[in-house]
Amino acid sequence: MTLLRALLVCLVTLVLSSAAVPPSMADDLQDTINALADGSLKDRAEKVDALLATGDPKVVPVLSQLADGNLYVRKADNRVFLTESAGKNFTLTDPVSGEVIPDINKRTLDKIKANNSLRRQIRDGLSLFALNSPDPAKRLEAAETIFKAQDASALPAIEARLAKEQDPEVSAFLEEARAGLVLSSDASESDKLAAIDVLREKGGRQVLSMLTAAAEKGEGAVRDAAERAVVAIERVLAIWEGVQNIWYGLSLGSVLLLASIGLAITFGVMGVINMAHGEMVMIGAYTTFTVQQVIQSTAPGLFDYSLLFAIPIAFLVAGAVGFVLERGIIRFLYGRPLETLLATWGVSLMLQQAVRTIFGPTNKEVSNPSWMSGALDLAGLSLTWNRIWIFFFALAVFGLLFLLLKRTPMGLQMRAVTQNRNMASSLGVRTPWVDAFTFALGSGIAGIAGVALSQIGNVSPNLGQSYIIDSFMVVVFGGVGNLWGTLIGALTLGVANKFLEPFAGAVLGKILVLVFIILFIQKRPRGLFALKGRAVEQ
């Protein structure tokens, strides 16, 4: 295949070169290229410059192969070739004529060596080349490389390009690259001030370091302007960092919300803590995995929509497990919340081991559909799509559950049982069925949470364990019997965690949050939003 392509390339270039380039010029280029093989590394730098100066697009592959260490010289006649490894031997391509010579023994060739400074020189030189590429994306990339490299010699090339650039985006970028170069050159004060203005608009960490350097070296008005710009940029960066932390916190909070909201309603209605709640999340995640496997093997075209199938299926599977758990075990333990806690812990152990036996102990790969991968670049922030989706998904689940509780007969009965079980029972609410359905609903929501969590973490039998303690904390913090408590509890804990992280480190931050909750419980033993009245007194 490669050979065929090489042949084709060679044919095309042969036709082109023989038609377009006069033979004498081609010979000149050939000589300049062949000269690369001679002399020391130091001489080579000058020769690279000479090649770059020709402005011929043919030198691009030569130089990039030199940088990659794939440029060889034939010992017999000192001709330089582009090479491609084909098994033990090389396939040679003449850089000028494009002639292909297959199956050459390595021993007949010498590698042309390059060092790091030569590679840097080549990279910067080639980016200047790319500056004139017809593809705007390439030009943008080249401008970025120049901006990062801070090579003053690129200034004339940039200015030349800037004069004829049509694309506004590339133009703006070139302007910034030029400003960066002007700042470090010995241009006039007014030029530098203008450059500082341009850079200040751009902002970002790289500009910050450039301006800091300028402020150290500069004098008078330039130094003052640079210092002002540094302060301004630092302020902007600090704000963005704050925004980023809030976003991370909200994102963590939405995950906690998904994981704990089901727990909160079962705890509210039935007064029992379901220690197997984390395993319902895990079941949801494994359901997602299974759904993806099935879709992959039967209808790969639907793969992007696999999550849409997984959500209702996970809800049903986890809900069914929850229903069986309630009917089979929990209803026999009425009025004994501590025993319920132990029994559900036992169930969680069995579910974990069952999943480990069926699916194996290793992590399973659940892939993101295309609309959830990648990131959204928003000014200084990079927000990954899966986090954004999960955030809104969590809010949607919250909203639906809220409507269910407030607007449906089932929700009315659930609230009645939460507030006063005996009174509700006397008024004809069939409390055992309310319990069973609440438990199934809570477990089903945990299953949905599992679908979401499979998108941001590992799917393993221990998945549930890693969320369960945090979910308890949310419920204990937010209080039971009130969804708002869970929402505010989850988001507060998420944001608090992320804001403590920079100061205290991830682990210590988490410990501080736990200690805070333990202390908080002393102050408000029933959480933030406790139900008022005698019914909650035990």
Next chain:
Amino acid sequence: MISAFLFRGLAGRIAWVAAAIALIGILVPLSNLFLTPEHALYVPDYIVSLFGKYLTYALLALTLDLVWGYCGILSLGHGAFFALGGYAMGMYLMRQIGSRGVYGDPILPDFMVFLNWKELPWYWYGFDQFWFAALMVLAVPGLLAFVFGWFAFRSRVTGVYLSIITQAMTYALLLAFFRNDMGFGGNNGLTDFKDILGYTLQEPSTRAGLFAAAAFALCLALIISSAIVRSKFGKVLLATRDAESRARFLGYRVEHVKLFVFTLSAMMAGIAGALYVPLVGIINPGEFAPANSIEVVIWTAVGGRGTLIGPIVGAITVNLGKSWFTAQFPEYWLFVLGGLFVAVTLFMPRGILGTLSDATGKLKSLGSGKATALVQDPADASELRKEGEAS
């Protein structure tokens, strides 16, 4: 009258069990040290180590029973007190290594040299003295339990909430001890111990001695617990468990009662941990895992909570089962353990001992033709309480 009779019977039984444990504590080490391996009654070294470990587990289960079975506080963080006691002992053993460590530093333990620490952190001072370490084994878990309990009981955190925050406490400690800069060896914990009080830990005689110490500690704890439970204070304890509000309205300071029992129980759990560490030769943050603490609860529940002998039976039975299963069918151990949780809570809420005494009680009542109500029945009593207070 019947209850008084049962009570005397219970007391008699505890005396018998305490004597049996003490006897085991004397005979097993003697057999291990002085009989030849060919002798029929010889106890091999590994059995001594293994059962020594079980004895410390039994002690831990007993301390949990004191707060759960007799006071109604389901602590899901008792493993934390156990591990803290273990760390205190581990620090002493670490200091005893001296310059025999890999890096040969006379003062700093190996992991500190490895982390480039220059001097001993202040909280490691004094641990080269056994008496200080022994004091800390009691003081550290006791202090934590006291502070934690003082806050929790004063603000009347009860039931499930209390269980959850005790779990949060042990989880927070787990995370803390995993950190390297806490100065407790991080992930790897403390290990490579050489000797205790000058006796080499690898020697069978030292292990036999540790076995005897564990049996002695268990025996002592049993007698103390029994005395507490049988005293007038013990009655208040039961009243707190069965009807906390009523006990408060009668003028008892239930939060003080709970705090005393909780702190005492934590200190005894610390002793269990301190005996455990030299027997197994390592202590690491894994001991703080919430799952470990819950496992202690199941030992107690299997044996029978609210009976002092139950937890000892339960801890040894479950751990024997665990050793056998994890060797024979490692796949199924979690199924068995999980099933045990479910089965015990559903079918045997009073555990092995409770069920047995039920059976014998029924036989006796059949014989005498009287209906017997067991007063010492935590499950029934708490159910009664729930029904009474919910209405």
